Amino acid sequence: MNLLALTRPDAWNLPLFVHILGAMVLVGALTLSAVALIAAWRSGSAPLTKLGFMSLFYGAIPGYVLMRGGAQWIAHKEGLDNDNVDLSWINIGFSVSDLGFVLLVVALVIGGIAVRRINRGQGGKPSVSARIATGLVSIFLIACLVAVWAMTTKPV
């Protein structure tokens, strides 16, 4: 596997780049969202609550699409996208990706409700929905770091 990584065919580089760039943007946006939402817990700040959800919408979603698209693309190039392949690191990657998508969608829906309340002038205090979204985002963020470990150490 080490030799494979070191002598990767050139055709795999672009999908790998798209996959890693997307994953980095996704992790960055999740981090921003988590920090902003945690800060908003204490102050009840409407701009920070909005920032937490806008970073999911404009950062995490595009990052997720790039990461997932790149993953499927490179798995296809490497012949790892068929049912006969049973590698732990691939399974961890796809599991985190699928679970993460659900968490992201739920966090966005909950976040959308919180931002709507703020826009209607009902914000200004720490909301339960923001706290739930913080938990979901944090779980996805930790799962992403586990996926980074799996992708780099490649346990069989």
Place this chain on the structure above:
Amino acid sequence: MYHTLLFLHVLSAFLMVSGVVIFSAFVLGSPVTRPLKLTAEILWGVGGVGTIVFGIWLALNRPEYGILDGWIIAAVALWVFANGAGAQVSRTIKPGDAESPAALDRRVKFSHWMRVLWVVLLLIDMVWKPGA
């Protein structure tokens, strides 16, 4: 050893880019609060040190790589450029209140987007490894 070093190197790169994402939010008009600024600085700083330290360690650890390979020298140069641009941005952006966006001049914004460019080029260099 190789996989542990690679994990730490890649994890550091993720931390570094996370710092860049938070700074991008500042440049795009988000409020700059003390916890957000501190988080961005820590991610950028720890990630930056981690990428260079574990990256050089990786190069020394693998017989296939040489510390004087063109793509590794290019990576070190891009890392220096990114940190130079980043230092200017960090010095200028000051935490304010949570209710209003930071007022940043065009020079700071330009420095930030140059840092983004250097980091993306760094990633391209790491993936394609030209000349390796």
